[in-house]
Amino acid sequence: MRGAGLRQILIFLSLVVLIPGLADGSEMQNPMFSELASGFDAEMKISAYGQQVKPSDSRLNPDNRFLKLSQSKAQVELRPELGLDFRRLALDVSPRLKGGWQRWESSPDENETDTDLESNLIYWRARLRALESVYISCGRENLQWGPSYLYSPSNPYFKDNGKQNPHLEIDGMDFARLVWLESDSVTISLIHLAGPGLQEFASDSFSQTTALKIDFVGDSMTLGTIVSRNFEDHQQIGAWGTWIASEGLLIYGEGALVRGTFGRYPRHSENVFGLALARTNQRANQWFPSALGGAAYTFYFGPTFVIEYLYYGPGYVNDQAEDYDRLLNTAKKAFISQGPDTSLGAQTLGFAADKGLRFLRQNYLLLQVHQSEVGNVFDYALRWTQNLDDGSGQLTLNGDLFVSDHVNLFSVSLFNFGRNQTEFKEIMDYSQMLGIKFLF
Amino acid sequence: MEGSKMSGGWKMLLLLMVISPFFGTSRAWAQPSAEAIIAKADQARGNVEGIEWTADIESVERHRKQQRTLIIRHRDDNNLAEFTSPRKVKGRKLLMKDRNMWFIKPGLRKPVPISPRQKLIGGAANGDIASTDYAGDYDAVLLGEEKIDDQLCYLFELTAIDGKVTYDRIHYWVSKDRNVAVKADFYTVSGKLFKSARFEHENWINVNGEKLPFVSRMIISNALVEDDVTTMTYSAVVVKPIPLAAFNLNLLVRH
Numbered sequence: 001m002r003g004a005g006l007r008q009i010l011i012f013l014s015l016v017v018l019i020p021g022l023a024d025g026s027e028m029q030n031p032m033f034s035e036l037a038s039g040f041d042a043e044m045k046i047s048a049y050g051q052q053v054k055p056s057d058s059r060l061n062p063d064n065r066f067l068k069l070s071q072s073k074a075q076v077e078l079r080p081e082l083g084l085d086f087r088r089l090a091l092d093v094s095p096r097l098k099g100g101w102q103r104w105e106s107s108p109d110e111n112e113t114d115t116d117l118e119s120n121l122i123y124w125r126a127r128l129r130a131l132e133s134v135y136i137s138c139g140r141e142n143l144q145w146g147p148s149y150l151y152s153p154s155n156p157y158f159k160d161n162g163k164q165n166p167h168l169e170i171d172g173m174d175f176a177r178l179v180w181l182e183s184d185s186v187t188i189s190l191i192h193l194a195g196p197g198l199q200e201f202a203s204d205s206f207s208q209t210t211a212l213k214i215d216f217v218g219d220s221m222t223l224g225t226i227v228s229r230n231f232e233d234h235q236q237i238g239a240w241g242t243w244i245a246s247e248g249l250l251i252y253g254e255g256a257l258v259r260g261t262f263g264r265y266p267r268h269s270e271n272v273f274g275l276a277l278a279r280t281n282q283r284a285n286q287w288f289p290s291a292l293g294g295a296a297y298t299f300y301f302g303p304t305f306v307i308e309y310l311y312y313g314p315g316y317v318n319d320q321a322e323d324y325d326r327l328l329n330t331a332k333k334a335f336i337s338q339g340p341d342t343s344l345g346a347q348t349l350g351f352a353a354d355k356g357l358r359f360l361r362q363n364y365l366l367l368q369v370h371q372s373e374v375g376n377v378f379d380y381a382l383r384w385t386q387n388l389d390d391g392s393g394q395l396t397l398n399g400d401l402f403v404s405d406h407v408n409l410f411s412v413s414l415f416n417f418g419r420n421q422t423e424f425k426e427i428m429d430y431s432q433m434l435g436i437k438f439l440f
Numbered sequence: 441m442e443g444s445k446m447s448g449g450w451k452m453l454l455l456l457m458v459i460s461p462f463f464g465t466s467r468a469w470a471q472p473s474a475e476a477i478i479a480k481a482d483q484a485r486g487n488v489e490g491i492e493w494t495a496d497i498e499s500v501e502r503h504r505k506q507q508r509t510l511i512i513r514h515r516d517d518n519n520l521a522e523f524t525s526p527r528k529v530k531g532r533k534l535l536m537k538d539r540n541m542w543f544i545k546p547g548l549r550k551p552v553p554i555s556p557r558q559k560l561i562g563g564a565a566n567g568d569i570a571s572t573d574y575a576g577d578y579d580a581v582l583l584g585e586e587k588i589d590d591q592l593c594y595l596f597e598l599t600a601i602d603g604k605v606t607y608d609r610i611h612y613w614v615s616k617d618r619n620v621a622v623k624a625d626f627y628t629v630s631g632k633l634f635k636s637a638r639f640e641h642e643n644w645i646n647v648n649g650e651k652l653p654f655v656s657r658m659i660i661s662n663a664l665v666e667d668d669v670t671t672m673t674y675s676a677v678v679v680k681p682i683p684l685a686a687f688n689l690n691l692l693v694r695h
Contacts, residue, residue, distance in 0.1 A: 043530070127691075132683075133684075141549075143549075144549045144550035144551075144693075145550070162549060163550070166548050169547070170549070179688075181685055184516065184518070184537075187690050215689065215690065217537045217538070218538070218540075221540070222553070242553045244556075247555060247600075248556075250553060250554070298554075298557045298558050372558070375502065376499065402528045406527050408528060439528060439530075
């Protein structure tokens with residue numbers, strides 16, 4: 001059992017027991033205890049799910065021999081949420097306890113199983129109202145903004161915006177923030193990423209990053225911009241905006257300019273493959289643009305239809321994609337041959353599996369239809385993501401059924417389509433998650 | 441019932457009366473001047489630093505009954521609705537700043553911008569729970585006078601100015617005696633009756649020493665499905681200062 005956050009969890013579990021207890025006892029006479037008790041809030045979710053995965057037999061993961069994805073997985077998670085609002089101070093803590101089981105069904109690990117028990121502090125935050133309109137906070141957070149579903153290019157901190165599978169939590173990172181409410185319309189935030197928190201940086205070396213973010217809210221529109229710089233002199237300028245075009249139509253956009261990239265790109269090499277994946281642009285002065293445009297229309301009868309187009313500048317252009325295809329085919333052959341070049345093949349596949357890019361190519365289209373509270377008990381989202389460059393696509397189906405006020409059944413299905421050498425078919429053919437959530 | 445374009449004075453009277461179905465005034469004006477009404481409107485709304493109320497929503501849709509409780513906070517053009525029960529929706533928040541809306545769901549750290557048309561529950565759209573500024577959003581024509589439940593009412597036709605509001609056209613009945621909304625019929629672009637609402641104003645708030653009526657119940661009926669009814673009951677109405685931070689997206693998401 002990993003116990004990095006165990007001590008903090010115990011402290012806050014003690015608070016859970018102590019504060020309501022104090023409120024019921026004689027200390028209730030003390031106005032401060034009464035104030036503490038009224039500002040305390042505790043909730044608990046228990047999430048249990050099973051997941052079935054069919055790895056694709058691709059050049060990146062031939063016969064699942066390289067990535068060795070488990071085909072069956074089950075997990076139970078305890079997700080307490082604790083909060084305390086006390087005068088100028090607000091504390092929030094989200095400890096987690098997770099127990100997991102997984103099983104491999106294909107060679108070379110056929111019928112092997114593994115179990116895991118883990119505890120951590122996925123999120124926490126302490127926030128102080130320093131002045132009437134100035135808030136200072138520190139903690140482990142998942143900071144998200146902007147209107148887009150597919151990807152939030154303006155966010156220099158998190159590549160995943162959590163929209164694809166809302167039942168999996170994104171690990172928090174350690175931030176310090178200063179938020180100044182300049183007016184009802186303008187908010188200025190200074191954000192410093194101080195540590196990786198629970199995020200793993202397999203190939204990207206973590207770097208502290210400081211950003212200045214400005215939000216503006218108008219009558220029927222919002223605008224935002226963020227300028228960031230990390231300790232390796234990486235710079236990014238991002239912006240986003242929404243416009244209520246009519247009562248049912250929302251039009252939005254989001255974009256970023258990034259100087260340099262952590263991504264790995266194919267380049268000529270002296271090795272036996274003649275090509276290698278390398279961080280050729282990491283220190284370059286080249287600016288990479290990304291831009292997303294989208295619209296969401298809500299029909300009178302309920303569903304909302306979303307369309308988004310993404311241009312992802314750091315993605316591979318055609319020449320790079322062709323080199324990447326050649327390199328992966330060579331690396332795959334070397335890896336499965338168990339000959340002298342096996343280790344180079346494995347290293348190349350490893351770099352390919354973790355390229356440091358959110359998308360492989362540059363042009364993407366998202367179509368989505370979603371609706372909440374169907375019959376007041378059912379939420380659904382049906383999403384198609386199309387890689388316009390290599391023709392592969394991904395279908396995602398999310399469903400949430402509230403069978404009672406305290407029990408929620410959910411499913412997340414993901415199907416990939418296209419040739420085996422395309423982006424969405426690189427890792428898996430499909431995955432299916434079924435779960436149940438208890439709310440207390 | 442004779443339709444006539446409204447004069448400036450009548451339009452200002454309507455402005456005060458329909459500035460929201462939530463607010464009312466305690467007096468009627470026989471021949472009000474525009475200046476007096478503007479001054480009255482400023483007095484009624486301008487100095488309120490915040491108002492909070494509890495909304496119990498009960499919806500019957502296809503014979504299925506659902507209940508939600510929300511705490512709604514309002515200041516200027518800001519509204520925040522926070523679901524408090526049942527447990528399955530507890531912690532969900534709906535933030536409205538002018539016409540911009542966001543939905544914040546516990547567990548999803550990214551607020552989702554949404555349109556006013558998206559459904560809240562049953563027959564209530566998101567736009568229904570806000571104290572909508574009808575006067576700013578609609579052109580009004582006085583159609584005449586009608587009795588609703590023995591109350592003599594003005595009947596106005598409101599037409600959306602720019603299509604950014606929840607409804608394209610509204611027939612709106614306002615009590616002559618109390619200057620509060622009594623009934624509204626909502627129409628789609630194609631002219632079909634979409635839903636109807638009835639209002640009761642049995643709550644009272646004290647603003648700058650003046651007692652003003654405040655909506656206590658809103659009953660929304662689906663015009664197409666007779667049995668589908670959504671009842672919003674408003675209680676615990678409190679006028680109190682609410683800081684602007686309560687409506688700031690950067691501070692609302694818990695992590």
